[in-house]
Amino acid sequence: MTDVLVCIKRVPDVAGEVLLTPDAQAIDARFVGFTVSAHENCAVELAVRIAAATGGTATVLTLGPEAAVEQLRAALAVGCAAAVHIDADPLGFGPADVVREIAAVVETHAAEGRTHDLVLLGNDAADTGDFQVGVRLAYALGRPVVNGVRTVEVDGGVVTARGDGPDGVETFAVPLPAVVTVLEGGVEPRYPSVVGRMKAKKIPIETVAPRHEPRGAGRVRLTLPPAQPSTVEVLGSGPDAAPSVVDLLQRLGVTR
Amino acid sequence: MILTVVQTDAGGATEVSLEAVTFARALAKRTLGPVHALVVGPLPDGLVDQLAGHGVVEVHHATGDAFSAYGGAVWAAAVQAVVAAADADAVVAPGTPRGLEVMAHLAARLDVPMAANVVGLGEDDGGDDGGALRVVRQVMGGAALEEMLLPRRPAVLTVAGHAVEAEQVPPVSATVTEFSPEVAEADLVTRVVSTEPAEPDLSGALTSARVVVGAGRGAGGAAGFGDVAELAELLGGALGVSRVVTSMGWRPHHEQIGQTGSRISPDLYIACGISGAIQHWAGCASSKTILAVNTDENAPMVTKATYAVIGDMHEVVPAINAEIRRRRG
Incomplete structure (x- = not known):
């Protein structure tokens, strides 16, 4: 039986132009929505599947503002059975700070008899792109870690995980307890059912305060890459542009 | 040091x-x-x-x-x-x-x-x-x-x-x-246990291709990739897609270009019906030349491209394919 802990992060849902706050410390999210990254949606899906396959449960965790409860509820709606909210402004928390807080929750739960023998995270957060929380968490908990995999299975105390390496699909097999970070693409995250949403509303969320003073992320300021003036050469409109396109293809040497 | x-x-x-x-x-x-x-x-x-x-x-x-x-x-x-x-x-x-x-x-x-x-x-x-x-x-x-x-x-x-x-x-x-x-x-403990060579036609073909033909939401559905696939074949290149295409289930994930897909750096990237969200741009920005085919002349993919054709990919791409075949006789 596995009680999988899956860690997610509320991030701005930015697809187009990015705006910064006046103090240049954060993305101005007034005009965008919030989401969790595709990697983390897959991690949640894997957590729910592993829980079902092992007769265990999945617990979702986030460190974020009060509004991040929205992302926890979304994970509860697709099958997580419990949620932990570390109530804090993530801006002041560097990767090592986030790790200390997650580790504290894992240790507290263990002392209460809830062992999270498998912790899943996304490969990297979509906003800060630090690529290190999973690895640091493994060291904090004294566990092995596998990174950037697309599928994760648990069988008899061993986690088998597969992901793409430079020479093909790589398989890892590590003993539990372990930490695994997930890349998008191995599983299709399910959509919440109406019943799932209703159920999610009734699950109490365990809210905890940070246990440690954060050391910070080392951020001086954010900047936007200089806007590149468009230098596009329009070859034409509609099917009539085909001869100009093929002229171009010939000039580039990709067709004769 | x-x-x-x-x-x-x-x-x-x-x-x-x-x-x-x-x-x-x-x-x-x-x-x-x-x-x-x-x-x-x-x-x-x-x-x-x-x-x-x-x-x-x-x-x-x-x-x-x-x-x-x-x-x-x-x-x-x-x-x-x-x-x-x-x-x-x-x-x-x-x-x-x-x-x-x-x-x-x-x-x-x-x-x-x-x-x-x-x-x-x-x-x-x-x-x-x-x-x-x-x-x-x-x-x-x-x-x-x-x-x-x-x-x-x-x-x-x-x-x-x-x-x-x-x-x-x-x-x-x-x-x-x-x-x-x-x-x-x-x-x-955490070393690779085994490696299975990737199937040759999977994303390896995409990341090493000299020419990539990409298609996005503008394809319109799973049946909308015939012309772009044909163009890729005519140019000896690979087919790539944007994230919306894989999340709609129109094409498999190994064809996805972008932040959470493959990063490509071909000599020529032909992006058809792709608006050019940042996440997609992260995967194709290293292309030497980009040709965008899009109905919206203000789409980021068009304004950031080297060349553009303004029009519906379902009209423009077949015309390009026909012109290539015509010149090859």
Whole structure:
């Protein structure tokens, strides 16, 4: 039986132009929505599947503002059975700070008899792109870690995980307890059912305060890459542009 | 000393590794120290000369059974041994999945911060950084940049792919030091157990193709990829798609280009019916030439492209295919 802990992060849902706050410390999210990254949606899906396959449960965790409860509820709606909210402004928390807080929750739960023998995270957060929380968490908990995999299975105390390496699909097999970070693409995250949403509303969320003073992320300021003036050469409109396109293809040497 | 972790393939150092070495030289100018490299596992022929041609004066070569298969922790153990023995001011790795993983292990083991996907060194703005190294790195998938301080030695960072161009220097004389670091049992656990060669037609074809034809939401549905697939075939290229296409289930994930898909750098990328969200741009920005086909002349894909055709891909692409066939007779 596995009680999988899956860690997610509320991030701005930015697809187009990015705006910064006046103090240049954060993305101005007034005009965008919030989401969790595709990697983390897959991690949640894997957590729910592993829980079902092992007769265990999945617990979702986030460190974020009060509004991040929205992302926890979304994970509860697709099958997580419990949620932990570390109530804090993530801006002041560097990767090592986030790790200390997650580790504290894992240790507290263990002392209460809830062992999270498998912790899943996304490969990297979509906003800060630090690529290190999973690895640091493994060291904090004294566990092995596998990174950037697309599928994760648990069988008899061993986690088998597969992901793409430079020479093909790589398989890892590590003993539990372990930490695994997930890349998008191995599983299709399910959509919440109406019943799932209703159920999610009734699950109490365990809210905890940070246990440690954060050391910070080392951020001086954010900047936007200089806007590149468009230098596009329009070859034409509609099917009539085909001869100009093929002229171009010939000039580039990709067709004769 | 600046230590650069170098990844190799049959041809020697990978291009992104040479970019990391070039970045390390810029860093070494500030610290007034030499650039060293670490190679783990087999040492390809000619690698030492190649690295010397990029300014590396000493190559640390980690050998031993522990390195017979890749593992983030065992590689980090090798890096840590060099850092301890040779007193590195900074450790630099390419911003590849492995480079990022090994640096994360190293930073955790040394309890120092790590900066992922650095694109440059920060300008000194007169503020007191307390001796910290100021770097600029990509965040938000490249949509924004962050100036970040790395206050503790060694500074641990990865260099974003194609952020700097690999540059040769007049060759220096490089020495090679072989060593076999002790690796703890716990570090051996997370090595690769087995590798199955990727099916040749999967994403490998996409990332190595000279020409990529991409299609996005404008394809309209699973049946809307016939013309772009034909164009890819006519040009001997590969088909790629945007994220919306895979999340709608129109095409398989291994064809996805972007932040959470493949990163491509072909000579020509023909992007059809793709608006050009930042996440997609992150995967195709390294293309030498981009031709966008889109109904919206203000779509980011069009304004950032080298060339554009304004129109419906379902009308434009068949006309291009017909014109190619006509000229080939």
